[in-house]
Amino acid sequence: MEIWNKAALLKLLWAIAFKRDKLWVKWVHAYYIKRASYDTVRVSTQWSWILRKIIDTREWLQNIGGWQVLSTGNKFSIRKTYKLLRGEFDRVQWRRLICNNEAAPKSKFILWLGLQNRLATTDRLSLWGVNCSTTCSLCRREDESVYHLFFLCNYANDVWQGLCHSLRFARISSNLHDIIEVAKRQARKKNGKLFVMAVTECFYAIWRQRNSQIFANTVLPNSTVIRDVLFRIAVRSPEEIR
Template sequence: MEEKKEWPLKLVWSSPVLPKVGVFTWLALKKRILTGERLSRLGFLGPFRCVMCKKADESLDHLLLQCEEAQMVWNFLLGKLGWQTPLPNSVFELLSSWNIQSHISVFSSVWLVAPSLVVWEIWKERNRRIFQEKEESSASLLSRVEREISESVSAAARNHSLTKYPYSSEDNFIQANWPLVNCQPVNGSWRVSPLSEPTKDEVKWEPPTKE
């Protein structure tokens, strides 16, 4: 008997991503987003070719996972996470078997935010090509995915308790692979970016003096 997969609710509702991203991921898991396949079932006339690879009809699993453009993004992500696993044939199977870290570390949120942001960025690129007739290069798409994930992880880390869960070797590994994660623990608090002295051409703000 085939093992029943649990719904990856933690990736959708507990992930520190924007609510609209979580809602989109939920709709994708329910196969309710308006891909070509769904539009065809609703009676709209095609053709509904995948605008990402232009080689197959657009279904949810094809667009977000099976398309060669999507495969490129997912393989890039798995490489950055240091996780070697074969990609399944459906988004639901992938997210249901996702390696959600059971322990808490400073940057462990990368495992929570990454899947939702990948499907969201692929969807946005798909819509950009359809409605704006603009197409980003593969390198630009990967760069955007990396930036969005890094910003979400950095934001989540600022609320992390270093006293309760100190910086670890695993966090060092994540920062080595995700250089855009720009939080650094310094003396028990967070430094978001390296501090530098203002140049002579820069104006340094100072509080007003008391009369």
């Protein structure tokens, strides 16, 4: 958002520089810039906050390379400006699981936290100094981590495989990298949306049962959880579930 705001301010500076027919631009030139130029005028503390911010973007403009790199066909391109200000970054491998995902927002948020290893699993809580048992609350066999909870836990594994059977998917891998690779391939197929939604809602369902076991000492049967996931998918995308 900060970078996008800078790009938007540069668009306003472009207007001051080249859109002399605009009424607000005429007002800026008449009362503030006067006989000077936008790139040489001295900014005064008497100016409004927003106008000072706009004129101060002259430094960003020089660092980027001038108007010629920000324009397309003599028109300002806020998209090109944003990309130049942001810089080049490699695309994250899990983008297919988050972008264009029609699952519930809270389900996508839990999945995103899981992909970032930012869920408050007991292995992380213990590192924060929280006095708690690190054993998985669902299977009671191994220490709880994001990788164990969603892929190695017997309870979670039964939910995954039952859901895949219901949706006629191949057995899902216990390796997160493999799931991401499958999602990337499935996203290009007709039923790819269904696979991505299933992964997302299953993540959320397992997380809910984990919390229910810890805080309420109750956990639903696998079959009930699977039906709930199928229902959530059907509500948000009924044509896919058919």
